[in-house]
Amino acid sequence: MQNHVISIKDVSVRRGEKYLLKNITWEVHKGQNWAILGLNGAGKTTLLKIVTCYMWPTTGTTDVLGNRYGKVNIHEVRKSIGWVSNALDEQLQSHGSSTALEVVLSGKHASIGLYEHVLEEDVSRAMELLQKFHIVHLADKPLNTFSQGERKKVLLARAWMSQLKLLILDEPCAGLDIYAREELLGSLEMLSKEENSPTLLFVTHHVEEVIPAISHALLIRAGEVVDAGVKNKVLTETNLEQTFQVPLRLKWEKDRPWVRVDGGFIFRK
Numbered sequence: 001m002q003n004h005v006i007s008i009k010d011v012s013v014r015r016g017e018k019y020l021l022k023n024i025t026w027e028v029h030k031g032q033n034w035a036i037l038g039l040n041g042a043g044k045t046t047l048l049k050i051v052t053c054y055m056w057p058t059t060g061t062t063d064v065l066g067n068r069y070g071k072v073n074i075h076e077v078r079k080s081i082g083w084v085s086n087a088l089d090e091q092l093q094s095h096g097s098s099t100a101l102e103v104v105l106s107g108k109h110a111s112i113g114l115y116e117h118v119l120e121e122d123v124s125r126a127m128e129l130l131q132k133f134h135i136v137h138l139a140d141k142p143l144n145t146f147s148q149g150e151r152k153k154v155l156l157a158r159a160w161m162s163q164l165k166l167l168i169l170d171e172p173c174a175g176l177d178i179y180a181r182e183e184l185l186g187s188l189e190m191l192s193k194e195e196n197s198p199t200l201l202f203v204t205h206h207v208e209e210v211i212p213a214i215s216h217a218l219l220i221r222a223g224e225v226v227d228a229g230v231k232n233k234v235l236t237e238t239n240l241e242q243t244f245q246v247p248l249r250l251k252w253e254k255d256r257p258w259v260r261v262d263g264g265f266i267f268r269k
């Protein structure tokens with residue numbers, strides 16, 4: 001179990017007659033970064049809630065970072081897990097008068113307000129992270145003046161400040177323009193190569209966002225795994241068509257998969 005970041009065995013989540021997840025077995029090892037792909041309602045968030053113990057499965061077992069859920073203090077385990085999502089962005093907006101630097105520094109102590117004594121080395125690291133996300137010019141500006149893209153970068157810089165072991169990036173590029181997206185993906189690619197970078201779970205609706213740093217992919221459809229494993233084996237036209245239920249064409253370029261829908265619009269009968 002030493003190398004396991006996540007080990008989920010036969011997990012099902014049932015609500016009434018409906019399975020939100022069905023017989024999921026999934027292992028994530030140290031050194032891997034995973035993309036999680038599936039249609040709206042496929043069960044991605046439910047799976048992440050199982051991983052973070054915000055939801056309890058109907059059957060099956062979950063081990064995260066060497067801890068069997070049900071037998072550990074989950075609050076302790078969660079200190080090593082980050083979840084960057086739109087919900088966190090909304091939470092952040094109530095701290096609108098905080099500066100980017102303050103928000104990034106607050107990641108050190110997993111709070112949004114700054115309550116702890118700030119060390120000089122922490123300020124240097126926070127400034128370095130702001131630089132890596134190309135927002136160092138915003139360090140002293142209040143958050144309530146930032147664009148959506150700028151806020152996302154602040155949140156991601158904050159996550160890297162936290163020295164996490166497992167980091168969930170829940171649609172980090174949603175709402176970004178094409179330039180901002182590529183810039184953000186570039187920062188993620190670079191940071192993922194740093195020593196002690198957390199294991200990433202990258203949830204996205206856009207296959208082309210599976211950057212080279214992502215080594216593995218999990219495809220999920222209607223609560224069941226379509227395929228899981230090394231990304232080059234999993235991200236195939238057949239698997240993606242099965243997952244997204246549209247005919248599509250896939251092309252790899254510079255270790256990134258690009259898809260286009262083959263035939264355009266979908267008209268339901």
Ligand SMILES: Nc1ncnc2c1ncn2[C@@H]1O[C@H](COP(=O)(O)OP(=O)(O)OP(=O)(O)O)[C@@H](O)[C@H]1O
Binds near residue numbers: 039041044
């Ligand atoms: N607490 C719940 N009780 C009943 N059904 C639920 C509950 N939570 C989620 N669902 C249903 O389970 C299914 C999977 O939802 P989930 O949020 O995991 O999907 P998702 O893949 O994250 O979708 P999206 O891409 O739209 O965020 C959906 O049909 C949803 O309506």
